[in-house]
Amino acid sequence: MNKIHLPSKDQVTLFQKVGQLFMPAVFINDTEEEVQKMEQLIANYNIGSLCFFHSRASAATNFEGKKQIVYNEKSYGRLVELIARYQKAAKIPLLIAIDAEWGLAMRIENTPQYPYAITLGALQNGEDLIYQIGKSIGRDCLSAGIHWNLAPVVDINSNPENPVIGYRSFGDDKQKVFTKAKAFIGGMSDAGILNSIKHFPGHGDTATDSHLGLPVIDKSLEELQNNELYPFQELIQKGVDSVMVGHLLLPQLDSEGPSTTSNKIITGLLRNQMGFDGVIISDALNMHAVSKTFPEKGTLEAKSFSAGMDVLCFSENIKEGIDIILHQETEDRIEESFHRIWKLKEKAFSNTNKSDELDWETASKINQQVAQNCLTERFGSPELLEEIQTSNFLNVAITNSKTNLFSKGLEEAFGHPVLNTSSDREIFRLKHDETETVVLAIFPPAVKPKDRFGFEDGVLKTIKYLFKTKKVLLYLFGNPYVLDILEIQPKTNVVLIYQDFPEFQQVALQHFTGKISATGSLPIKLKTF
Template sequence: MKMIESKGDILDAKKLSLKQKVGQLFMPAVFINDSEEEVQKMEALIRAANIGALCFFHSRASAATNFEGKKKIIHNDNSYARLVSLIERYQTAAPYPLLIAIDAEWGLAMRIENTPQYPYAIGLGAIQDQEGILIELGKKIGEDCKNVGIHWNLSPVADINNNPNNPVIGYRSFGDDKTKVYRKAQAFIDGMTSVGILNSLKHFPGHGDTATDSHLGLPVINKSKAEFLENEIYPFKKLIDKGVDSVMVGHLQVPALDDSGNPATTSRTIIDGLLRNQLGFEGVIISDALNMHAVSKKYTTKGSLEAKAFDAGMDMMCFSEHPVEGIDEILKTATPERIQESFERVWHLKRKAMASNPTKFTKSKLDYNELNTELARFSITEYYGNESQLDLIKSDSFLNLSIGKCIGNYFSTAIELNYNAQHHYIDVDNLEEIKKALYKSDNAVLALFPPAAKPKDQFEIKPELLEFIRDIVQKKNMLIYLFGNPYVSDILGLNGKSNVVFAYQCFESFQKVAFEHFSDKLEAKGKLPVQLKFLNKP
């Protein structure tokens, strides 16, 4: 904050030319692991174009540019220090203080190594009637942002995830219940706001019910307008009525809302008509990343996408790859009055961020580990389709199995130490050996750590291991502890009589809570935040 305060009077906008005001509407992406050459290029752009905001990503390999996943992501233990250094450099280069933004849906760890990571939203969705702990979470993430000079956390996700095959939202959503999504998002926002961090609802008008990744293509959602207003729009409307800083528009085509073929990003009907006029939102409207293939492939002339989005009612151009050309195109096509409207919204948001005084805020009561432990205790969820079989597991010798890796397997190790049940870690190279061990008992506990949170390629579970799980589920009396996305359960060959405990994350704190539950020292209070197919099987 010192860097910002030293820049002079942020309230004085009289000196800005019309072109400089347009520059304030642009938020290029910046990368923590960029080369010195790229950093200097960005410093020059900030100075020359009077850029208003920046959005930080880990690297070009991990950002939305890496659509095909061909670029190698390089781990950097010094990302945190590098982020702090770059924020200072870019602020120094800026004629006017920059708004610094980041995606920190589950903390800075979403972009930065060796920083606190909190649960994905889908696990938080399992928590019942404990808004206070979600306020603490929002506060904690907000504090982490503030400590490095970030003003704007582009979260929470207000999408209702009602499509199990959603490749881009899924685990990032609080669930499929519109009221619970609204309440949890509100608690998260309240926490961030309490420590002076700006928020952004995303991805309007609702990215939940699609099986297309908008990084790669344009999702088309064929629902009626009535359905959309009743369900997808509900959390946005409720949160807008309460008051939010910004709304992020997603790259979605919804014919019932706009039959022109335009994605929401460039749809005046959706942005200016629905969001601004019908829902009455008066704050900043920000785009999802403009380099995403859903829209970037449609507008190939440099600057044309930015100008089209602005014409539709957009205020802030996030991840614009062509800010210089975009500024020129907006100056050619927009009226001074229209430019002034967006500028005043962005400037107001900037003033709000710069006026934030850290000494006025009350710090979170819990440290990182304490908070994660509490979140684990409130979220752990059990589904017992055949509860009478559970006693057989602990009353007799049972197999202590695990598949997948986390940073340490506290859960299986604790079972081995406390129940005299040898831990068998299962992988492709020892499958035959494990199959022989299975003859020793009809009962088994399986700790499953899925490699991925996204459904692509069966959550990246190796086909041989997935086949093995499906087989033993049918042959053994199983109790599965799932440390990951609950949708994984639908590919395991389970049925309504299966016994599963959903622990959501593989963090050590979540594993310790899971062991407390296994040891009958903790009651599961969570409820599944999404509908699962296997529960409808006989």
């Protein structure tokens, strides 16, 4: 990673300073025409930063799922190429940002993926591992030319119906969210990568997806301070680079509009009461929670800036936003935000750490360690494991086309063929009456709760039927909130694996054969248990 040099701060004009406020989205799979348009935008309007996404189909505007996401195995190389092109087009070097909550793999194929925050939340005293993950993700970011990881999520996920945070949160305990986020940030900082805690003032207790609508958090300031605001306040006191403000309506704090445009929340609460003097960045301004409320181009950007925002993420109306801000705001107000952004750039560009390639070996080792320490048992009948091991159990799998090393391992070790409920339905019916015991491996189709995590009606009926009629030992390789839609019976035994990585499947097999014990703890509350 080549060292980047900033020009003299005194040489930056007022027009250029306003351009520095804007962080448009850029897409790895854009066409050459779209890339050239962005190069012109960067050059003409002195853009300050960019946020990379995989493609327009995968970005926030497509959360309705109407556009098909195309797989691109060369995404990483394309990312490196585009960063170089966009930096060349910039008169003032750009800060390059990305959402890499669980690694570059959140946006880019064929890059190391680390566990979701909910998996890390299951670790007991796992801060050392989480620190290593933050550091490794930071190094992977550096290898591509990225300076700013818009992570971690410090929302306290207290609502099981939450459609957008869920697995991205460390859990529902404020102290554990704080300590785990602190470890993650520590690792990133030691790698030389900027951080951003999100989504202020707390997106965990809502059942609305802010990509599609405006969530309402109807709580008093005292209630927020006792829970949602706790990790933000503690981390601010420890020192963070930036805070991302989410799109939320908090009527007890400001009934006139969302937090994105609220002076009371951004300046009054975050800046003045909580004492944060770093960069405040918006969540994506194209998200429907706010974009539909401000149809006139540039007004959302101007209103957010007026409320106290420094960086306007995923702005789609840069020219108009610049014009309104220059017309409406004082030079002193513009200088305040520019100074914070410039300070962030000086920090990022002074980093002498270098990373020339992705660290696949470290990722695999860390994933193995996390897998060994996150497994969580929820046993209704603890003696069942030994009973099943010595029985003629059905080896049933619901894989949804995912590689299933676990069930194959059971077949090799115990001689029970894998029965996939979708492809082996007839065999499954024939063998169903042969035994009372079942080892059921479930690989959910999706990690998000939309449309029941992607399960088909027939598959859900089969799962529920097994729970009602058999002694089932369930290994769940995915989001633990899936359990709330499966109608688990009181005596059902569940082992939560959280991820479907090969390392996690191998550890699950070791658990079944008694070689390791489950030491993890469920970091959230379920309706089921």
